[in-house]
Amino acid sequence: MRCDKCRRGAVIFQPYSGLHLCEAHFVADFEAKAKRAIRTHHWMKSNDHIAVALSGGKDSSALLWFLKNLTAQRKDITLSAITVDEGIGGYRDPSLAVRIAKSLGTGCLVASFQDEYGVTVDEIVAKKGDSCSCSYCGVLRRSLINRIAREHGVTKLALGFNLDDEAQSVLMNVLRGDANRLIRPQRHIDGMVPRIRPFMYIPEREVALYAHLHVEGFERERCPYAHNALRADVRGVLNDYTSRHPSTKYSLVRLGERFGELGGAAGGEIHACEQCGEPCGASCRSCQILQEVLSNAA
Ligand SMILES: [Zn+2]
Ligand SMILES: [Zn+2]
Structure with a gap:
């Protein structure tokens, strides 16, 4: 062809x-496409310190490469990376992310569940099974990355989510009937470093190809505990449907954005958690999880 x-x-x-x-x-x-996403959302401005949440996988590695080149001539923008070692034996080796960051001339902060929380995902799975491990891990990782980013003066946290991830999330919220998540407004929250997703309009297979063309040595395995049943189903249904109706994933992402705009002031009070200091609503999910996995009564 x-x-x-x-x-x-x-x-x-x-x-x-x-x-x-x-x-x-x-x-x-x-x-x-990635530049247009940044421009239309006003995601980059003078004196920004952008940190890529770098897992070492294809999406975040490709994002670091893209942002490195985009900001190469910008003396007014700082770029760095943050990686979290969740403690998943044989899978997440933080030296992989560090090596990728180094090959691109970018500093990389490393944090670990063991050091921060005194517990690894392997230990959480050993104690609680792996049916909740993805959501527990996700909550704890987001909280930790946010704290590190804030403490290092990061003004934008760059996430490697692609079009498929975003479309799946919107459809999952619809299928769960979770209106609160659909209309959650994109607003500033004290203590929460704003997130940017430059690849949100780019299909997963194109991000994979872009990573393959530019980055060496990224993680190709999936997490051994990643079997979120609903997301896997939604991924299958969406890919099948999109093969016949190619613009479906874009339509879903647009729908998610429209709902976000409708949300207005909804979303409830946010304050700093008395225990961990991270922004939270009525109760702190991250602290709840830690209490649950660290208690002996489990
Ligand atoms: Zn050509
Ligand atoms: Zn907390």
Whole structure:
């Protein structure tokens, strides 16, 4: 197949645009989309310190590469990375993320569940089983990354979520009937470092190709405990449906954004948790989880 723009060999076909693209035109298209997302959301401004939440997987590694190049000429923007070792034996090796950051000339802060919480995900699974491990791990990781980012003066936390992740999340909220999550407004919360998702309009397979073209040595395995049943189902249904209706994932992401705009002032009071100091609502999920997994009564 030939590139529809220059007749060189194509590396990808985009069903939603009907275009075959060569490597150069694919990269140009990809980066234009990520830049447009940043521009339309006003996600980057002078004197920003942007930290990429770097897992060492394809999405966050590709994001670090993209932001590194985007900000190379910007003396007014600082770029760094934060990686968290959740303590998952044989899977998450923080030296992988550190190596990727170093190869891009970016500093990388490393934090671990063991040091911060005194418990690893392996220990949580050994005690509680693995049915809740993804949600527990996610809550604890978000809380830890937010604290590190805030303590280091980070003004924007960059997350590698792609179009598929975002569309799945919206559909999962619909299927669970979770209106509160759908209309959760995008507003500033004291103590919460604002998050940016430059790849949110880019399909997962294109992020994978972009990572493959630019970054060496990223993690290809999935977490051994990652079997969130609902997300796996939703992923399957959505991929099947999208193969016949190519713009579906975009439609869902737009829907999620529209709901967010409708949310207005909804969302309840947020204050700093008396125990851990992180912003939380009526109760602190992160502290609840820690109490649950550290108690002997479990
Ligand atoms: Zn081309
Ligand atoms: Zn707390």
